[in-house]
Amino acid sequence: MELKSLVDQPNKLPTVPKVVQQLIESFNSEDISATEIAHLIASDPALSAKLLRLANSAYFHVSRTVGTVDDALRMLGFVMVRNLVLGNGMVAAFKNTKGMELQQFWRYSLYTACTARWLAHQGGDNGDAAFTLGMMHGIGQLQLHAVAAAEVALLDKQLNVLDAGRAELENEKLGFHFADVSAELAKIWNFPEALSGVLKDIPAPLAATPFDRMAGWVHLGAWRARAEVWDQSDEDQTASYPAAVAKRLGVDAGWALASAKDHADKAMPPLKELTAGLDAMLE
Known part of the structure; x- marks a missing residue:
């Protein structure tokens, strides 16, 4: 078996949700704004709801309720929000x-x-x-x-x-x-x-x-x-x-x-x- 054979055909790859793929691409973009990221996440209502649930978890010890994706970005930071979405997307891709x-x-x-x-x-x-x-x-x-x-x-x-x-x-x-x-x-x-x-x-x-x-x-x-x-x-x-x-x-x-x-x-x-x-x- 060769390593490339595991990933060299599209039908061998897990399907990553579109929003997750776009967020992954943002790793390489120096000028993407928090507003753009918020719009991307907000375009998927189920993902937005999951993100807010995570943002309000005991893990982050937030001082007030995180009510919107914009709030999550401000309070948790862009990278951590992207991490949460990425983790959720990986679980979905390999379910x-x-x-x-x-x-x-x-x-x-x-x-x-x-x-x-x-x-x-x-x-x-x-x-x-x-x-x-x-x-x-x-x-x-x-x-x-x-x-x-x-x-x-x-x-x-x-x-x-x-x-x-x-x-x-x-x-x-x-x-x-x-x-x-x-x-x-x-x-x-x-x-x-x-x-x-x-x-x-x-x-x-x-x-x-x-x-x-x-x-x-x-x-x-x-x-x-x-x-x-x-x-x-x-x-x-x-x-x-x-x-x-x-x-x-x-x-x-x-x-x-x-x-x-x-x-x-x-x-x-x-x-x-x-x-x-x-x-x-x-x-």
């Missing part, structure tokens, strides 16, 4: 994918995105970009299951799709891994290279030259998300913690490990609290 536990997969993706955003903010980096990458990093897995179901079904019997070693197994058996597919999809959808180029490095950020901090944040986010959706024990979390990546980023283990209780002041809020209300994106 019929067979062979995967989609609810678990998207919850894992959301947890990855929110953790990566929190960590990047703490580290002085662009948290909203980390959120985008966190939501997008695993979509190649969905594309693999949609287009090469028989091949990946054999891999699924060996290792869960969310396992930290899954990319290595796919590379060994297929010659590429799911994050390579995610990057190819991002290119086709006209994401900027600054984002699409990072996606392929997320499973093994320390192997990339140069090291990209965004890939590192999402890698840590994926570890934390995996621990949550699998309800891992403290011992298993400690054993699987990507300490080398954390060290490269200058992150103290106290942000997530129960074994580092003496650093509780640096701990991330519980994921259910950190993502409160955003699960509406997955519906």
Whole structure:
């Protein structure tokens, strides 16, 4: 199997809602205005309603009710609004994918995105970009299951799709891994290279030259998300913690490990609290 064969024909690609595609194109536009974005989103009543529901969730702690798309753009910022619409669009685009536990997969993706955003903010980096990458990093897995179901079904019997070693197994058996597919999809959808180029490095950020901090944040986010959706024990979390990546980023283990209780002041809020209300994106 070749990587290009997974994405080289229009009928092999998921259908992205028109508004989402237009918002993706805005990544590459320096002069698009908030008014234009508001009009795009407002043209889809169902999407507008979903956005307002998300904007008023506990996640954002807004000081007053967000009543319009314009309000959402002002209070949450253009990039975060685009992230919410993008996440909602990705869920819709892959809603019929067979062979995967989609609810678990998207919850894992959301947890990855929110953790990566929190960590990047703490580290002085662009948290909203980390959120985008966190939501997008695993979509190649969905594309693999949609287009090469028989091949990946054999891999699924060996290792869960969310396992930290899954990319290595796919590379060994297929010659590429799911994050390579995610990057190819991002290119086709006209994401900027600054984002699409990072996606392929997320499973093994320390192997990339140069090291990209965004890939590192999402890698840590994926570890934390995996621990949550699998309800891992403290011992298993400690054993699987990507300490080398954390060290490269200058992150103290106290942000997530129960074994580092003496650093509780640096701990991330519980994921259910950190993502409160955003699960509406997955519906």
